[in-house]
Amino acid sequence: MAKLALSVAKMQAAGNDFVVVNDMARRISSPARLAARLCHRQFGVGADGLILLQPARNGRSAYRMRIINSDGSEAEMCGNGSRCAVKFAVESGLAPASHIFETLAGAIAGRYLSPAKVRVALTEPSEFRSNVVVPLRSGRIRGTFINTGVPHFVTFVRRLDGLDVNVLGREIRTHRIFSPRGTNVNFAQVLKSGRRNSRIRLRTFERGVESETLACGTGATASAIVAALTRGLCPPVAVVTTGGSVLTIQFCIGSPTGVSTVTMEGPVEKVFETRLSI
Numbered sequence: 001m002a003k004l005a006l007s008v009a010k011m012q013a014a015g016n017d018f019v020v021v022n023d024m025a026r027r028i029s030s031p032a033r034l035a036a037r038l039c040h041r042q043f044g045v046g047a048d049g050l051i052l053l054q055p056a057r058n059g060r061s062a063y064r065m066r067i068i069n070s071d072g073s074e075a076e077m078c079g080n081g082s083r084c085a086v087k088f089a090v091e092s093g094l095a096p097a098s099h100i101f102e103t104l105a106g107a108i109a110g111r112y113l114s115p116a117k118v119r120v121a122l123t124e125p126s127e128f129r130s131n132v133v134v135p136l137r138s139g140r141i142r143g144t145f146i147n148t149g150v151p152h153f154v155t156f157v158r159r160l161d162g163l164d165v166n167v168l169g170r171e172i173r174t175h176r177i178f179s180p181r182g183t184n185v186n187f188a189q190v191l192k193s194g195r196r197n198s199r200i201r202l203r204t205f206e207r208g209v210e211s212e213t214l215a216c217g218t219g220a221t222a223s224a225i226v227a228a229l230t231r232g233l234c235p236p237v238a239v240v241t242t243g244g245s246v247l248t249i250q251f252c253i254g255s256p257t258g259v260s261t262v263t264m265e266g267p268v269e270k271v272f273e274t275r276l277s278i
Helices: 031-038 077-093 165-173 216-232
Strands: 005-013 018-020 049-054 064-068 096-104 106-114 115-122 126-136 139-147 149-157 184-192 196-204 211-213 238-239 246-253 259-267 267-278
Touching: 005 077, 018 077, 031 049, 031 064, 049 077, 064 077, 077 106, 077 115, 077 216, 077 259, 077 267, 115 196, 126 149, 126 165, 126 184, 126 216, 149 216, 165 184, 165 196, 165 211, 184 216, 196 216, 216 238, 216 246, 216 259
Parallel strands: 018 049, 064 096, 149 184, 196 238
Antiparallel strands: 005 018, 005 267, 049 064, 096 106, 106 115, 115 259, 126 139, 139 149, 184 196, 196 211, 238 246, 246 259
């Protein structure tokens, strides 16, 4: 069987890393298999997910972004992945500095601010449910459910240090309360609240990666919004990720649960480019 020659870019946004492929010619026949191979930390390039840029289905969008998790499942949306896609598309000549692209969660607007910074305007959050109680083997945990393109459960804790995010996150992620989709799980700590300079720290267990990651863009967005709606923080909210990067989440609050004009801005980097024979 003939091998497929691919040009790939290893990229990271706030430590959330991806293999990005220009698939405008639609040469990838099995995205799930390719993701499992390329994303493997020991036997592949190593990444949280695979991003494919494919032809858009309408004339308004520059391309269609598909995000395939390292386990082969396809995600509706990925905040940090979308920022990597914007940088890749602009620097590859596929799109102008400001453009719109398609995702399973809807149309996303991206803006290339500099080679090291990208902002995306996300879809409006939905499915907001506060005071969700999840029974666990070790007791109960209370939090808020919100969908910021993908499902998220957000709970606030006094201290994040020493928290076993992988054990707790895995139990919550697969809990029957969130079936059949499951959920991403976010543990947040308020660092500073008030009318200015709101700041939280965040650790996230990501669905599809099935582990804690250095950052999660939609998780940062979900946690910032929940912090505003339930803890009184004022936007913009700075979110300090596990990897130490800072994501700035801006949004407008029009009612107790009505949030609009959501943007996420933060660092992005192309680590390297190479050609592979798969």
